[in-house]
Amino acid sequence: MLFAARATAFLRVAAVIGFACAMLVLLPASHVVGQGQAGYPSRPITLIVPFAKGGPTDTVARIVSVEMAKTLGQPIVIENVVGAGGTLATRRVAQAAPDGYTLMVGHMGTHAAAVALYPKLGYRPDTDFAPIALLTKMPMLLLARREFPASDFTEFVAYVRGHTHVLNMAHAGVGSVSYASCMLLNHLLGIDPTGVPFNGTAPAMDALVAGEVDYMCDQIVNAVLPLRTNVVRAYVIASSDRDAAVPTVPTAAEAGLPAFQVEAWNALFAPKGTPAPIVEALNAAVVRALDQPDVRGPLIGLGGVVPPADQRTPQALAALVATELQRWGQVLKRSHN
Ligand code: MLT
Numbered sequence: 508m509l510f511a512a513r514a515t516a517f518l519r520v521a522a523v524i525g526f527a528c529a530m531l532v533l534l535p536a537s538h539v540v541g542q543g544q545a546g547y548p549s550r551p552i553t554l555i556v557p558f559a560k561g562g563p564t565d566t567v568a569r570i571v572s573v574e575m576a577k578t579l580g581q582p583i584v585i586e587n588v589v590g591a592g593g594t595l596a597t598r599r600v601a602q603a604a605p606d607g608y609t610l611m612v613g614h615m616g617t618h619a620a621a622v623a624l625y626p627k628l629g630y631r632p633d634t635d636f637a638p639i640a641l642l643t644k645m646p647m648l649l650l651a652r653r654e655f656p657a658s659d660f661t662e663f664v665a666y667v668r669g670h671t672h673v674l675n676m677a678h679a680g681v682g683s684v685s686y687a688s689c690m691l692l693n694h695l696l697g698i699d700p701t702g703v704p705f706n707g708t709a710p711a712m713d714a715l716v717a718g719e720v721d722y723m724c725d726q727i728v729n730a731v732l733p734l735r736t737n738v739v740r741a742y743v744i745a746s747s748d749r750d751a752a753v754p755t756v757p758t759a760a761e762a763g764l765p766a767f768q769v770e771a772w773n774a775l776f777a778p779k780g781t782p783a784p785i786v787e788a789l790n791a792a793v794v795r796a797l798d799q800p801d802v803r804g805p806l807i808g809l810g811g812v813v814p815p816a817d818q819r820t821p822q823a824l825a826a827l828v829a830t831e832l833q834r835w836g837q838v839l840k841r842s843h844n
Contacts, residue, residue: 557593559707592680621682694842727810752810
């Protein structure tokens with residue numbers, strides 16, 4: 508009996524291994540570009556998302572990583588490590604082993620704005636990371652609770668200027684995209700609301716829908732569904748053009764505040780010192796993922812912008828980080844005093 512059970516178990520394991528090997532062999536060459544890069548990857552990869560599940564960063568990470576995992580031939584396991592506007596997780600990744608098994612999705616907050624907001628940040632976005640590739644650009648929206656007493660942006664401005672000391676503004680922590688964007692807005696409007704921090708804009712959105720906070724700035728990917736179901740309001744989009752996912756929302760310029768311009772972005776980073784063949788394998792996996800209908804469809808459908816080929820290189824991402832560090836350094840110096 509014991510022998511039979513062991514033999515059956517052995518056959519089952521052998522069948523699973525055999526099936527897995529057959530699947531690997533059957534994968535087209537383009538699906539295993541990561542293999543053969545010094546054996547990388549030979550085990551699952553951890554992808555750190557510095558905010559709560561279900562928010563913009565998490566959504567982008569999950570959509571893109573499914574296709575990347577197919578290319579790399581290994582699972583990509585998402586770990587949400589929250590706190591301090593994404594900066595705790597970012598510091599952890601900066602200090603992780605540069606072996607390609609700990610990566611992160613960073614963004615305009617963690618890899619640009621946060622530098623101007625934390626005197627002791629503990630990492631440098633431009634020197635402590637190996638940039639892999641830009642994943643998306645995301646228009647930003649000014650959103651308010653459904654019952655907010657303003658039917659358009661002009662009324663919003665009049666109301667917030669008259670009630671600045673009783674207003675509260677949700678955000679995903681000091682240094683996050685939502686925080687930095689609304690700092691710019693508040694500065695332009697001359698208002699000083701009470702900030703209410705969350706571990707991401709998924710819980711912040713829940714609070715907005717519940718009417719517990721007055722307004723917030725958020726990436727479009729998190730706002731399209733609440734807007735379609737009419738549970739929150741959007742007053743402006745902080746871009747030069749309207750977005751097809753929310754076509755009735757006017758641009759900030761149309762609404763009379765042209766200086767409210769923010770383009771959020773999300774990108775893949777590894778710790779500095781990650782070997783070039785690994786960076787190349789990961790970049791190739793992103794590049795392929797961004798061309799797949801299962802990635803483009805949801806990202807574009809939720810209002811995101813998929814970067815063109817020339818913006819998907821590590822060099823283009825390094826240049827973006829440098830430009831954004833400078834821009835947000837100046838913006839927040841003016842806005843955060
Ligand atoms: C932010 O920085 O505001 C983030 O995008 C929040 C999130 O991803 O939840």
